[in-house]
Amino acid sequence: MAITIKDIALKAGVSHMTVSRALNGSKLVTDETREKILLLAKQLKYKPNLHAKGLVLNKKFSIAVVFSTLSSKTAPSFLLSCLNGVYQSLTKDYNLVIKDLSQGLEHFNLSRADGVIFVSQQESDDEFIRFALAQGAKLVVVNRKIALPNVVSITVDEISAAEMAVNYLLQRDYRKIACINGPELIQSSIDRLAGYQNALTQANLTSAADFVQDGGFSIAGGFIAMQRLLALEDKPDAVFCANDEMAIGALKAINDAGLKVPSDIGLVGFNDSEICQYTTPSLTTIHKPIEQMAKLGGERLFQLINNMQLTNPVTELVAELVIRDSVR
Amino acid sequence: MAITIKDIALKAGVSHMTVSRALNGSKLVTDETREKILLLAKQLKYKPNLHAKGLVLNKKFSIAVVFSTLSSKTAPSFLLSCLNGVYQSLTKDYNLVIKDLSQGLEHFNLSRADGVIFVSQQESDDEFIRFALAQGAKLVVVNRKIALPNVVSITVDEISAAEMAVNYLLQRDYRKIACINGPELIQSSIDRLAGYQNALTQANLTSAADFVQDGGFSIAGGFIAMQRLLALEDKPDAVFCANDEMAIGALKAINDAGLKVPSDIGLVGFNDSEICQYTTPSLTTIHKPIEQMAKLGGERLFQLINNMQLTNPVTELVAELVIRDSVR
């Protein structure tokens, strides 16, 4: 078995409480005994048993990052950025546990974590949010604006971002702008579509119904959606894609059809994944600060866990247009 | 506070021990009381406190997936496939904790997990392996062949796989085959380079020293490495890239130089990430069964944790050539 405070107490000739105090930085120990204990702890490579600690303190020493699904619908780069961001926010002794919702809520044991970062992607996720809230879980929702009151969330203003992208296309004299959108119920899809339509409306343009195609947020979906757009009698001269993956699929379809980006068709993506710099032509896109969002989410969660005052329960980050070569 | 077995015991009019037994499927309870208790547990939404359980059973109810680094040197798709694979292997009540080695080993508390899946990528990782072994941790190493005895590992025969890739190029009548390799100390780089050289040797060809370039496993690195190859007086007519990302970078450089794949230069990648199907031209590559490897690793780890006999401590999976359009 591992070293415990009692082992240290024995060797130091003090009670296990003195050891506990010394180890936890209490002032009620003389410097001398503290040093002796700290040294001993180091020598013996003492590691606290967090089960025991957690049992008495009613803490779990871990936070959960929950995704709707780990295996599909989510781009690898998005997932990784999220994990990375949260991981950076972790404070000492805290573990990062990964979960998804695929097993159903009945089996979901919220009580195993001190708090949850929920990377929310669709409206149906509200069920989980209510579930977590009902159990009094410390919760930070990331990536999606939440209608429920008093929910701490970090989002990106995706409507404005999409508007910005389409405005840029308009500014570069494209007029027949189509949209390859994400899956229907996903909030990002809804917002990005709204931004697209806002921009067109403001420019007194309208978009034909078949100018909006679902690309399922995947490369393959973007490919097929673009093929449908190219099959139209009145083809678009530019396409706003609701993520980079679909833009890459679209690019492939355009190339396959013997057309050129950006001269025949302009293309804009969304997210600014690394790959955007290395397509031919490189992809003009919207930079979404995913990692920053996740990191901030983690920091907020620790504030909640430590019962600190949250100055700002709802935070909205700003995305930026990144101009490359897929727009003329 | 949450519901405990004592709460259930009180309502059921039995001792907490009977509840414990009933909940854990002991036969020493009458069917009648068992049913009463099980029903009560469900109604009260009882969730066991795994800290308490873990404390007495000396279990942690979580396994750790450890990467060398979470933030760099690793392709997002690789990381995600690993997580996904391990996640699928998880048995009831087990959490998946993600970690990296960036903090240094002194702070690494192995005792917080019942076992570790170590996704090893470089020889210097051996330090962690020895560290874990010295502490008697249950350990499964994934992705890299380990020289140490008695270490359970799941690997892919990358030497043969690389050989297969280069043999295919030879078979398609390329003769001046270069290699864009990964970072020097990474095992995969070493193996893939060996396979490349084996194939050339068997064909009685030699490769000039400057025909092997380091592309750092990144898109950007592949791009630069390809530019170097294109600047040679005697250019290659084909390039074997040690991963798909570098192949994508290389493709970009070839396009920028006004050359065509596969007519001017043939290109082969490694891993078979989704993107390979959607480059123009689509990328011929080696399919590496990453998710399967990780899942198998998880399953092996649970066998170790449950003290089961391992029939096969070292498992080597086989990679496959996936033929697409980047080779003539």
Place this chain on the structure above:
DNA sequence: TTGAAAGCGCTAACAA
């Protein structure tokens, strides 16, 4: 078949 007692490693509360 059930229950009582003890203890896993730790900390809070109290006593000295």
Place this chain on the structure above:
DNA sequence: TTGTTAGCGCTTTCAA
């Protein structure tokens, strides 16, 4: 400043 006691929620052991 230090030590003693009790108890967090659970299981093991032993007794009934």
